[in-house]
Amino acid sequence: xxxxxxxxxxxxxxxxxxxxxxxxxxxxxxxxxxxxxxxxxxxxxxxxxxxxxxxxxxxxxxxxxxxxxxxxxxxxxxxxxxxxxxxxxxxxxxxxxxxxxxxxxxxxxxxxxxxxxxxxxxxxxxxxxxxxxxxxxxxxxxxxxxxxxxxxxxxxxxxxxxxxxxxxxxxxxxxxxxxxxxxxxxxxxxxxxxxxxxxxxxxxx
Amino acid sequence: xxxxxxxxxxxxxxxxxxxxxxxxxxxxxxxxxxxxxxxxxxxxxxxxxxxxxxxxxxxxxxxxxxxxxxxxxxxxxxxxxxxxxxxxxxxxxxxxxxxxxxxxxxxxxxxxxxxxxxxxxxxxxxxxxxxxxxxxxxxxxxxxxxxxxxxxxxxxxxxxxxxxxxxxxxxxxxxxxxxxxxxxxxxxxxxxxxxxxxxxxxxxx
Numbered sequence: 001x002x003x004x005x006x007x008x009x010x011x012x013x014x015x016x017x018x019x020x021x022x023x024x025x026x027x028x029x030x031x032x033x034x035x036x037x038x039x040x041x042x043x044x045x046x047x048x049x050x051x052x053x054x055x056x057x058x059x060x061x062x063x064x065x066x067x068x069x070x071x072x073x074x075x076x077x078x079x080x081x082x083x084x085x086x087x088x089x090x091x092x093x094x095x096x097x098x099x100x101x102x103x104x105x106x107x108x109x110x111x112x113x114x115x116x117x118x119x120x121x122x123x124x125x126x127x128x129x130x131x132x133x134x135x136x137x138x139x140x141x142x143x144x145x146x147x148x149x150x151x152x153x154x155x156x157x158x159x160x161x162x163x164x165x166x167x168x169x170x171x172x173x174x175x176x177x178x179x180x181x182x183x184x185x186x187x188x189x190x191x192x193x194x195x196x197x198x199x200x201x202x203x204x205x
Numbered sequence: 206x207x208x209x210x211x212x213x214x215x216x217x218x219x220x221x222x223x224x225x226x227x228x229x230x231x232x233x234x235x236x237x238x239x240x241x242x243x244x245x246x247x248x249x250x251x252x253x254x255x256x257x258x259x260x261x262x263x264x265x266x267x268x269x270x271x272x273x274x275x276x277x278x279x280x281x282x283x284x285x286x287x288x289x290x291x292x293x294x295x296x297x298x299x300x301x302x303x304x305x306x307x308x309x310x311x312x313x314x315x316x317x318x319x320x321x322x323x324x325x326x327x328x329x330x331x332x333x334x335x336x337x338x339x340x341x342x343x344x345x346x347x348x349x350x351x352x353x354x355x356x357x358x359x360x361x362x363x364x365x366x367x368x369x370x371x372x373x374x375x376x377x378x379x380x381x382x383x384x385x386x387x388x389x390x391x392x393x394x395x396x397x398x399x400x401x402x403x404x405x406x407x408x409x410x
Contacts, residue, residue: 047337047340047341047344048299048337048340048341056288059288060344061288061291061292061295062295062299062341063294063295063298063299065294065298066291066292066294066295066297066298067291069291069294070287070288070290070291070294073287073290074287082275082278082279083261083264083266083275085275085278086266086271086272086274086275087266087271089268089270089271089274089275090266090267090268090271092271093268093270093271094253094267094268100305132252132253135252135253136252136253136267139252139265
């Protein structure tokens, strides 16, 4: 059994999907969390000067999506064969498209511009991406509530995580997307996830 | 043997890495290419209204990276085990990070602004990502010229493809990165790839 160490900020962010994967799999790992002022002292330890980094038996792996996909495959949460794994990857990429579209409004410093960009994101862009996610869910789910193949995969965990962040900013943003709401409800019901959600640190992001 | 159909624009762009994978694997596929004015008539056929789309025995898969990773895994170009595949994914994501900064240089219409953005990208932004890529190549390359594990993977093809775009915009951009130059030279030398590069349609992008 390899030893796993995940290093990230003390936050959910782009590492939380990996913590959710460990939780669902019931796998132990070292959950290293740095506060923002601790981070500069450790930057040089990271291959690309960024986090998250996963260390597996001492070998370091950067890039949050590569980390999550590796862990999902290790613990059978990635899809049951190559083509299902591709369907999971397509859902995952569609979720990351949402984050890319959101970035400009998150990073904008000017308050008035930020407000305008945010309005455009939540009003126009996000609904299109959510519609795309529902399209893929209906295409790949075999009639079930999970995105692919009637079983929980990391695509569901990733959407669960970013769905939470989106609703923290805009509580109603999933109201017109009942399939997605049901998908998140199914994820929350999984016993190991329910337990993890109850016990995890509360952080702003 | 499944039947494969790849649908994209008549250009390299986000579809080309998949074409390179088919070529390296010596695998036949239907290479559907639409000119820009042909695409609107076919948009509704695509699950997310976008291309590329891969059709495998009639089932459609969107998202260029999901497609490429699926094909690479089918044809043993993805890494020899789960951890090597994760290293390959990390390299691919790092190439993807570099391209995010390049995109504004494509779409900016004002020629003065375009030149400014381009200069900043090639002077400040791209070198950091290229340094990161050399770091990963030296970390995972086992002393060889390929990014991961002394064998050609889609990480090498992915970098080969996007670096071509950068070099066409700025011929000297890899001059300070001999490891990366050597990596691209190794890719070009592979007989099936050399043959493909000779025969493929010449397109602007």
